[in-house]
Amino acid sequence: MNIIVLMKQVPEIEKVRFDYEKGRLDRSSAGAVTNPFDLNALEAAVQIKERAGGSVTAISMGPMQAIEMLRDALARGADKAILLSDERFAGADTLATAYTLATAIKKLGAFDLVICGEKTVDGDTAQVGPEVAEFLGIPHAAYVEEIREINAKWIVVKARMEQSDYILKLSLPALITVTKDINVPRLPTLRDKLKAMRAPITIWTYDDLSQVADQKYFGFEGSPTRVIKVFTPVTGGRRGQMISGSPEEIAAKIVHILRENKILG
Amino acid sequence: MGSECGVLVFAEQENGEIHNVVYELLGKGRELANRLNKMLCAVLLGFGLEEKSRELIYYGADRVYLFDHPSLKNFDVIRYKHNIVKLVNEVKPDIFLIGATRMGRSLAPRIAAALRTGLTADCVDLDLDDEGNLVQIRPAFSGNIMAQIRTRTRPQMATVRYRMMKPLSRNPNRTGEIVRMETEFLENSGIEILDRVSASGVNLSEADIIVAAGRGLKSPEDLKLIEEVANLLGGVVGASRPLVDAGWIGREHQVGFSGNTVKPKVYIAFGISGSPQHLFGMRDSDIIIAVNKDPSASIINFSDYYVIGDLYEIIPPLIRELKRARGVG
Numbered sequence: 001m002n003i004i005v006l007m008k009q010v011p012e013i014e015k016v017r018f019d020y021e022k023g024r025l026d027r028s029s030a031g032a033v034t035n036p037f038d039l040n041a042l043e044a045a046v047q048i049k050e051r052a053g054g055s056v057t058a059i060s061m062g063p064m065q066a067i068e069m070l071r072d073a074l075a076r077g078a079d080k081a082i083l084l085s086d087e088r089f090a091g092a093d094t095l096a097t098a099y100t101l102a103t104a105i106k107k108l109g110a111f112d113l114v115i116c117g118e119k120t121v122d123g124d125t126a127q128v129g130p131e132v133a134e135f136l137g138i139p140h141a142a143y144v145e146e147i148r149e150i151n152a153k154w155i156v157v158k159a160r161m162e163q164s165d166y167i168l169k170l171s172l173p174a175l176i177t178v179t180k181d182i183n184v185p186r187l188p189t190l191r192d193k194l195k196a197m198r199a200p201i202t203i204w205t206y207d208d209l210s211q212v213a214d215q216k217y218f219g220f221e222g223s224p225t226r227v228i229k230v231f232t233p234v235t236g237g238r239r240g241q242m243i244s245g246s247p248e249e250i251a252a253k254i255v256h257i258l259r260e261n262k263i264l265g
Numbered sequence: 266m267g268s269e270c271g272v273l274v275f276a277e278q279e280n281g282e283i284h285n286v287v288y289e290l291l292g293k294g295r296e297l298a299n300r301l302n303k304m305l306c307a308v309l310l311g312f313g314l315e316e317k318s319r320e321l322i323y324y325g326a327d328r329v330y331l332f333d334h335p336s337l338k339n340f341d342v343i344r345y346k347h348n349i350v351k352l353v354n355e356v357k358p359d360i361f362l363i364g365a366t367r368m369g370r371s372l373a374p375r376i377a378a379a380l381r382t383g384l385t386a387d388c389v390d391l392d393l394d395d396e397g398n399l400v401q402i403r404p405a406f407s408g409n410i411m412a413q414i415r416t417r418t419r420p421q422m423a424t425v426r427y428r429m430m431k432p433l434s435r436n437p438n439r440t441g442e443i444v445r446m447e448t449e450f451l452e453n454s455g456i457e458i459l460d461r462v463s464a465s466g467v468n469l470s471e472a473d474i475i476v477a478a479g480r481g482l483k484s485p486e487d488l489k490l491i492e493e494v495a496n497l498l499g500g501v502v503g504a505s506r507p508l509v510d511a512g513w514i515g516r517e518h519q520v521g522f523s524g525n526t527v528k529p530k531v532y533i534a535f536g537i538s539g540s541p542q543h544l545f546g547m548r549d550s551d552i553i554i555a556v557n558k559d560p561s562a563s564i565i566n567f568s569d570y571y572v573i574g575d576l577y578e579i580i581p582p583l584i585r586e587l588k589r590a591r592g593v594g
Contacts, residue, residue, distance in 0.1 A: 016406055094386075098378060121523070122406070125386035127374040130342075134378035139343055139455035142371035160464065161367045163279050166340070167460040174455065181516070217381075224383030224418040228400075231411050238553065240569035250572055251582035254533075254554065255590050257570060261552055263474060263498065263531050264590055 001054030003045040007038040009066040010122040037117025039185035046077035075188035075196035086206040091220030098131030103213040114175040133175040140175040271303025273358035286364035288432035295325040312338040322441035334448035343454035365424035383416035408545030469525040474500025481536015485513040497587040521546035535576040539564025
C-alpha cells in the first residue's frame with residue numbers, strides 16, 4: 001500500500017497576536033509548526049502501513065524551512081519526504097497549490113491513498129484536499145473520523161457531515177481528509193528523531209515539475225484569486241451595562257433581563 | 266453577450282430538506298443579481314424534490330435547474346460535481362455561491378478545480394465593485410483580520426458561512442421557472458454510500474439560547490451547573506476551545522473560529538475571557554451576557570450586560586431564580 005500524506009508548515013496560530021491599535025498581525029512570538037490536522041493524517045497513514053504494509057510518503061510545498069517539519073514527519077513514521085520548494089511556487093492560492101501538489105503526486109507514480117488534514121489552521125479553507133482529488137481524477141471523502149476497513153481495492157470510512165454520518169466505500173486510489181477525532185498522533189522517540197536527522201529529503205523545484213505539467217498553473221501567476229485589501233473588522237463597541245449587587249441580586253437582574261427580552265415567559 | 270444567469274446558488278439538501286443557508290444565499294444572490302441586472306438561478310439535485318424546488322422561487326430564485334434522479338438522492342460528491350459542472354458550462358453564471366457547510370466545503374473545491382476557476386472559502390459578506398466584479402470578504406488569521414478577495418476567472422465561486430446573510434421573507438406569489446434537467450447517470454462514481462445515519466447531538470448554529478462555559482470552570486463535573494441553566498432556559502451548552510481540547514465536552518459544543526459560528530437571541534458566557542477566536546464565533550449574538558472574575562477580560566467589551574464576579578457564586582442563585590420563574594421548585 002503506497003500512501004501519500006500532504007502536509008503544511010503553519011505559524012503557531014494561537015501565538016499570532018493582533019495589535020488592534022496598529023491594525024496589524026504580530027507574529028514575532030509565533031514559531032512554525034506542523035499544521036495540527038496533518039499530524040492526524042500522518043498518524044492515520046502510519047497505522048495503515050503498520051497493518052497492511054507498504055510505505056508512507058510525506059509531501060509539502062513551502063519554503064526550505066519546511067524541511068524541519070518533514071524531518072519530524074520521518075521521525076513519526078513516514079518513509080520518504082518530498083519538499084516542493086521554488087520561488088515560482090510562491091503566492092499560490094488553493095487552486096495553484098492543489099495543482100502543484102497533484103503534479104508531484106503524478107510524478108511519483110502509482111499510489112493507493114492520499115491523506116490530508118481536514119484543513120490548515122492558517123488558511124482555514126479546507127479546499128486543497130478535494131481540489132487535489134479532482135486534479136488526480138480520484139474519489140474523495142472529507143471529514144473522515146474513522147477508517148473502518150482497507151484492502152488493495154477499497155477503503156470504508158465514516159465521514160461526519162453536520163446532520164449525518166456517512167459510511168462510504170471508496171475505490172482506490174482515493175483521497176481522504178481527516179478530522180482530529182480520527183486518532184491521537186504519536187510522539188516520535190529520541191531514536192527515531194536521531195535517525196530522521198540523517199535521512200535524506202528530496203527537493204523538487206519548478207524545473208522538476210514543469211516537465212510534467214503546465215507551468216502557467218503554478219504559483220501566483222496560476223492563482224485565479226487575489227487578495228485586494230486587508231482590514232480590521234469592527235470590534236467590541238458593545239461594552240454595555242454592568243450588573244452588580246449580591247449574587248442573589250445579580251441572579252434576579254439576569255432573570256429580569258431575560259424576561260424583558262422575551263427569552264423567559 | 267454575457268450570460269443571462271448572473272448568480273447561481275447551490276441548493277443543498279439532505280434527506281429532502283433544503284438547508285437554511287440556501288435561503289440566505291438566495292437573499293444575497295437576489296441583491297447581487299438585481300445589481301447586475303441579470304437572473305438569479307438555483308441548482309437543486311436530489312430525488313422527488315419538485316415541491317421543494319418551488320420553495321427556492323418563493324425565496325427569490327427566478328429559475329431553478331432541477332436534477333431529479335434516484336442516484337442523486339444522497340450526496341455523492343462525484344455525481345453531484347459531474348452534473349453541476351455540466352450545467353455551469355452551459356449556463357455560464359458570473360457568480361456561483363455555495364453554503365460553507367461540510368457538504369459545500371467538500372463539493373465546491375471539486376467543482377472549482379474541474380472548472381479551473383477561483384474559489385474563496387467561508388465568506389462572511391459579498392459585494393460588487395464598480396465593474397460588477399464580485400468582492401468576497403472572508404476572515405483570515407482566526408478572524409483577527411478580514412480580507413477582500415477578487416477572482417480573475419469565471420464563474421467567481423465562493424462558499425459562504427451560515428447565518429451571515431439575511432433571507433428574503435417567503436412569498437408564495439413569486440413566480441419563476443423550473444427547468445427539469447436530464448441527469449447524466451454515472452454507473453460507477455468510485456463512491457458507494459453504504460449507510461447514512463442522522464447524527465445525534467446538539468446543533469449550536471441553529472440554537473436561540475446558548476449558555477457557554479470557558480476556562481473559569483474548575484472541573485468537568487461543573488458542566489452540570491451550566492447544563493442546568495441551559496435546560497431551564499430551553500437552551501444548549503456551548504464551550505470555548507480549551508474545554509473541548511481538554512476532553513471535558515464534545516467538539517460539537519465548541520463556539521469559535523474553529524468550531525461553530527453562532528447567532529442566538531441570547532448568549533450567556535460563564536468564565537470565558539474572550540479570545541479573538543472565541544469572539545469571532547459569537548459576537549453577532551443578539552444579546553450577550555458575560556460573567557467573569559476578571560474585569561479586563563476582553564469579552565466584556567463585546568457584552569450587552571456583564572457581571573464582574575465568580576460564576577460559582579452567581580449560578581446557584583440564578584438556578585433558584587430560574588426555577589421560580591418557571592414555577593418548578
